[in-house]
Amino acid sequence: MFHFARCSRVTRGTVTSDRLLNFQKTRDFTIHHLYRRGQHTVPWSSSQIPSTQITVNIPARIWRQAQKVLRLASRQQPRPPNITLKFVLGPAALTVTARLLGTVAHCEADVNNNVPLEVQAKEKIPEFSWAILWEFVRPQLLALIGAIILAFGAAALNIQIPLMLGDLVNVVARHMREQAGHYMRDIKAPAMKLLGLYGLQGLLTSGYIILLSRVGERVAADMRTTLFTSLLRQDVAFFDANKTGQLVNRLTSDIQEFKSSFKLVISQVAKATGVADEALGNVRTVRAFAMEDRELEMYAAEVQKSAAMNETLGTGIAVFQGLSNIVLNCIVLGTIFVGGSLMARNDMSPGDLMSFLIASQTVQRSLASISILFGQMVRGMSAGARVFEYLALEPTVPLTGGGRIPLKSLTGRVDFMNINFSYPTRPGNQILNNFNLTLPPYKTVAIVGESGGGKSTVAALLERFYEPNSGVVMLDGLDIRTLDPSWLRGHVIGFISQEPVLFGTSVMENIKFGKPSATDAEVMAAAKQANAHNFITGFPDGYNTVVGERGVTLSGGQKQRIAIARALIKNPSVLILDEATSALDAESERVVQEALDRATTGRTVLIIAHRLSTIQGADLICVMSSGRIVEAGTHLDLLSKGGLYAELIKRQRSDGHK
Numbered sequence: 163m164f165h166f167a168r169c170s171r172v173t174r175g176t177v178t179s180d181r182l183l184n185f186q187k188t189r190d191f192t193i194h195h196l197y198r199r200g201q202h203t204v205p206w207s208s209s210q211i212p213s214t215q216i217t218v219n220i221p222a223r224i225w226r227q228a229q230k231v232l233r234l235a236s237r238q239q240p241r242p243p244n245i246t247l248k249f250v251l252g253p254a255a256l257t258v259t260a261r262l263l264g265t266v267a268h269c270e271a272d273v274n275n276n277v278p279l280e281v282q283a284k285e286k287i288p289e290f291s292w293a294i295l296w297e298f299v300r301p302q303l304l305a306l307i308g309a310i311i312l313a314f315g316a317a318a319l320n321i322q323i324p325l326m327l328g329d330l331v332n333v334v335a336r337h338m339r340e341q342a343g344h345y346m347r348d349i350k351a352p353a354m355k356l357l358g359l360y361g362l363q364g365l366l367t368s369g370y371i372i373l374l375s376r377v378g379e380r381v382a383a384d385m386r387t388t389l390f391t392s393l394l395r396q397d398v399a400f401f402d403a404n405k406t407g408q409l410v411n412r413l414t415s416d417i418q419e420f421k422s423s424f425k426l427v428i429s430q431v432a433k434a435t436g437v438a439d440e441a442l443g444n445v446r447t448v449r450a451f452a453m454e455d456r457e458l459e460m461y462a463a464e465v466q467k468s469a470a471m472n473e474t475l476g477t478g479i480a481v482f483q484g485l486s487n488i489v490l491n492c493i494v495l496g497t498i499f500v501g502g503s504l505m506a507r508n509d510m511s512p513g514d515l516m517s518f519l520i521a522s523q524t525v526q527r528s529l530a531s532i533s534i535l536f537g538q539m540v541r542g543m544s545a546g547a548r549v550f551e552y553l554a555l556e557p558t559v560p561l562t563g564g565g566r567i568p569l570k571s572l573t574g575r576v577d578f579m580n581i582n583f584s585y586p587t588r589p590g591n592q593i594l595n596n597f598n599l600t601l602p603p604y605k606t607v608a609i610v611g612e613s614g615g616g617k618s619t620v621a622a623l624l625e626r627f628y629e630p631n632s633g634v635v636m637l638d639g640l641d642i643r644t645l646d647p648s649w650l651r652g653h654v655i656g657f658i659s660q661e662p663v664l665f666g667t668s669v670m671e672n673i674k675f676g677k678p679s680a681t682d683a684e685v686m687a688a689a690k691q692a693n694a695h696n697f698i699t700g701f702p703d704g705y706n707t708v709v710g711e712r713g714v715t716l717s718g719g720q721k722q723r724i725a726i727a728r729a730l731i732k733n734p735s736v737l738i739l740d741e742a743t744s745a746l747d748a749e750s751e752r753v754v755q756e757a758l759d760r761a762t763t764g765r766t767v768l769i770i771a772h773r774l775s776t777i778q779g780a781d782l783i784c785v786m787s788s789g790r791i792v793e794a795g796t797h798l799d800l801l802s803k804g805g806l807y808a809e810l811i812k813r814q815r816s817d818g819h820k
């Protein structure tokens with residue numbers, strides 16, 4: 163069972179997919195999907211960092227700043243004005259803009275690359291929210307501004323470097339032409355200046371990358387934690403509607419999938435990951451049904467779809483780069499062609515021509531990277547949008563908040579009053595229909611009825627996993643909607659399901675999950691009560707035995723008894739047993755039943771029963787049909803009535819004889 167203390171404990175712990183899987187499983191009664199997804203840590207790429215709204219005006223600012231710098235530069239080194247405009251200002255401004263755009267695009271890519279991608283549960287495409295991004299970036303604002311200033315400085319130096327190179331070439335050309343003067347003396351000053359510029363440019367570049375890296379990592383880490391917290395808070399109905407594998411994908415993501423894909427491509431690839439997840443996570447089921455071929459077909463289909471999308475994307479980028487290469491090479495050719503004629507007329511020095519050539523090469527490099535950066539930006543924003551979509555989701559049932567009844571005075575009486583209910587994922591299918599039931603304090607009430615009739619749903623409503631469409635569930639006469647859900651789940655209700663799910667840690671940790679503050683002695687006492695102490699101490703590592711993924715190394719009966727200990731350690735006033743022994747063989751059932759009999763004394767107990775033989779001693783047996791209770795009484799009462807219960811008993815006996 164889930165309550166807030168556990169939530170924070172899980173959040174503080176290692177964020178693994180296991181946690182989310184078990185979380186869903188322990189919260190949910192009807193588990194449709196069991197997935198397993200390995201955790202991938204997404205390596206950070208130095209050039210990928212979050213951006214903020216600040217960046218929106220950056221190209222304009224950079225353009226203005228570039229003009230200022232160029233004006234200054236041209237004042238220091240007077241050149242023919244037309245040529246400066248044609249050959250320096252344009253390429254330089256383009257370079258700076260491209261670099262800044264590049265930084266912006268990389269920024270966004272990082273925030274989102276570090277955050278997992280996934281399959282869209284619905285076809286709806288979530289929108290990117292700058293406001294939410296801003297919340298994450300704000301604490302890193304200082305570092306981000308520092309990074310932008312340094313990046314801008316590096317870009318400004320990039321404009322200066324071709325000009326300095328031109329000066330250098332001019333010195334060389336003059337010496338070649340005039341064969342006079344002292345070469346080393348003449349070349350030393352511009353060469354040293356250039357060396358200084360190179361050094362400074364390198365420093366600024368590493369400075370902004372370090373800062374951006376810090377911002378990116380911290381923003382991504384915050385986003386992951388916040389997303390995980392947000393997922394844990396969601397209604398159970400949310401987990402009904404979204405595959406666990408897909409949710410885990412949002413948390414973990416594979417950077418390779420990210421690297422080469424746009425929005426649509428991402429979700430296609432993630433779909434394939436989802437299929438693989440499902441198949442590998444449920445390998446026993448797949449094997450048992452000999453469904454390997456079908457799983458393979460599904461996986462191959464998803465992979466091929468994603469490959470086709472990637473190919474389209476690759477073609478787009480290739481065409482763009484090819485065309486921009488042709489254009490830019492033509493610019494180089496034009497520069498030499500026009501520059502040559504200007505040189506012939508002595509309107510231009512060889513150094514100037516060199517500067518222009520280098521400047522245009524820089525532009526070429528920047529433009530070539532823009533197409534890739536654009537892809538990253540779109541991809542980053544779409545992934546960010548998917549993460550933000552969940553961050554903005556508010557659960558209808560909060561985890562905490564509301565009143566508590568002092569445990570000393572709590573009797574554990576439960577009333578379901580006029581409940582109508584249909585699951586949020588299937589609103590048209592009414593499960594409970596004007597349902598009324600009272601669980602008297604300290605009594606054991608069993609619900610029986612046809613499979614799929616809504617018995618487990620009654621328990622889910624008591625746990626507040628779902629809200630009734632109408633009607634009220636009361637605890638000790640108080641509407642449970644006014645009570646603190648974390649207190650209700652953590653201290654009042656114990657739930658033992660047919661197929662208990664354990665976490666992949668030690669036996670001790672698993673039992674303590676019921677009460678994180680429990681001492682080792684309390685754990686052992688609960689295990690003894692649950693008939694589990696003997697087999698646990700029989701393991702070489704005793705209570706420190708690690709139970710394997712979802713408790714796979716234990717037998718069904720052992721798992722069940724650890725789950726009983728986990729429920730008992732919180733000393734719940736109300737205990738729900740959802741067909742707790744139906745999956746066990748006769749011997750296991752006997753020891754588990756013994757534990758359960760001990761566990762139920764002194765509590766209000768709701769048994770959701772399939773096999774009528776196990777509930778004959780219940781204080782009250784209620785028969786469910788068409789979403790309501792149609793018969794109630796003791797075993798003997800109901801038998802003598804000769805109604806639905808008697809019919810069910812007869813049917814089960816005759817099934818047993820077949």
Ligand SMILES: Nc1ncnc2c1ncn2[C@@H]1O[C@H](COP(=O)(O)OP(=O)(O)OP(=O)(O)O)[C@@H](O)[C@H]1O
Binds near residue numbers: 402611615619620772
């Ligand atoms: N999470 C869910 N989302 C949508 N429908 C659900 C969900 N869980 C159960 N249902 C549907 O609600 C109905 C009642 O299910 P429920 O599990 O309460 O029946 P049950 O009486 O406990 O059945 P069984 O004895 O087989 O366990 C079924 O038709 C089931 O398909």
